[in-house]
Amino acid sequence: MQKDIHEKNLNSPSKVGGYSNTKATLALAKASFRSIMRSPSAVVFTLAFPLIFILVFGFLGGGGTRIDVGVTPGSDINNPVMGMLEKTGMIRLVKDKSKAEFDKLLEKGNVDAMIDIHRKINSAAYSVNVVYTSASRDKGGILKSVLNNIFYDKTLKPTVAEIKESTITGREYKTIDFILPGQLGFSLLSTGVFGTAFVFLSLRQTLVIKRFFATPVRRSSIVIGEGIARIGFALIGALFIILIGHFFFGFTLVHGALTVVNMLILATLGVIVFMGFGFIISGIAKSESMVPPISNIITLPQFLLSGTFFSIEAFPGWLQPISRALPLTYLNDAMRKVAFEGLGLWDVKFQIMILLLWGICIYAVAVKVFKWE
């Protein structure tokens, strides 16, 4: 044993200058990644929660039926049919959009049908023209029966002469196509915020970082190493969620693998931005028990208001500006556009820009409040 130590000392003079920061960073990334994979809370937050929500919504289907019916520009508005439709409480009439906008919405199933009502020439009766979309078959079906009910309503009968119906073919927009990107976004948010905050706080408090500082490792290596591990873990989680969604719930990936790659790039950007929140929290929290409440202040509003479960268009008007200020809103939006509409990253540059802007602000604060000791 003694001889052993001797040999070691002889054949390894302290190699000043031969030190590799990359090696140190990677060693940290590896250690951190192992540690995350073994931490139950990380796995639960990143994978189990989103998957449970996807499962629930995947099976529940729509959840609270509301049918968006576009009113074709130029349609008569002051007629009894419109009134009856609105009174059902199920139908929301969407007005004030151009024909081209409506066509797009209809094709994606963002509006479930279009309605066009005209007084018949030389008659007091109305002609009702309905266009359904194959992108939203279920809701189209509901609308159809609602219309039929109305058509046979005694008070209306004399005034409505005919209903003309047709269906356009669009890409079917399923609940999963809305829910999955939202859950993915939220998973990235919680991994970024909770994970980062907990790790740096506990490394600081248990003096792990102090012991690191007794080695030649640089501070940047510690941050980057942790970052690599966290991003790697988040991306594996994201890939897992996307694949389960695609193969078990029919999540639409317009361009297949390319779409997945684009989503993962967005996920990386998202998790980097969200980690900034984690750095801030680790700096201001005095103890581990303070991490969850502070983290919730950041994650909960985004969970509720960033279009994770409901399209933010469904929120009351006064809430929408708040929703539109949150970073997760833009990540979710970009994810949905990339996944379902098949847009490229350049097409969502606006969303990316807002995320980057958030990133710059968050990290500016993080640099100020982050504590090493």
Next chain:
Amino acid sequence: METKKAIISVKDLVKKYDDFVAVQGLSFEVYEHEIFGLLGPNGAGKTTTLEIIETLRDKTSGEIIVDGFSVDKNPQQIKQIIGVQLQAAGYYPNLNLIELIELFAGLYGANIKPMEMLEKVNLQDKAKAKYKALSGGQKQRFSIATTLINQPKIIFLDEPTTGLDPQARRNLWDLITEIRDAGTTVVITTHYMDEAEQLCDRVAFVERGQIIALDTPDNLIDQLVSSGFERKKEVKKANLEDVFINLTGQEWRE
């Protein structure tokens, strides 16, 4: 000591925490290949002094040279040639001992076989255990293993034997002596005088941030005896610790 070349030299070291002066003008040298002990009551400033030499804390004033490097100008070089065991330190959570050693090897840029490091401190059986699951003595041994990863010229051990049972302590002394014999300089703090007497080549007594005595344990004892000091009671041929060791054996406890 055949060679008396100073590997650490501390001159007029002062450390203030706000108004409180924890270290008040310490000066001492540590020679190459010796075991140097810093002794003194709680709060004397031992840990503070060590951590300043280890480049982990800033000093208020004074000059410190470690193997030719100044703590002000070359902290990075110093870190590469020292091994540090902190009085209180944790290790990365959720990793087993082998993985922790691998991590440190990466941080130091050292090429070592993790298992060999664990064998040095007789922890090979615990290779797959988590740090948290170790006993106090095993934790101390593991900490010492991490100080050896970069084959340092100097290691700093801050109370490595606190909380250990008598034979674990003795076994740790053997380990520390081996490390010294292999050519590494050891700086150690302890509250056990028997330990300092057995282990240290030279000791410094620190009180309220000042050195009040510095010499070999033998010389310090001789000085006291020659000043006319006598123990109150004749000592028996054995003490309770000898009984403990005799009853429980000498091996490492797992």
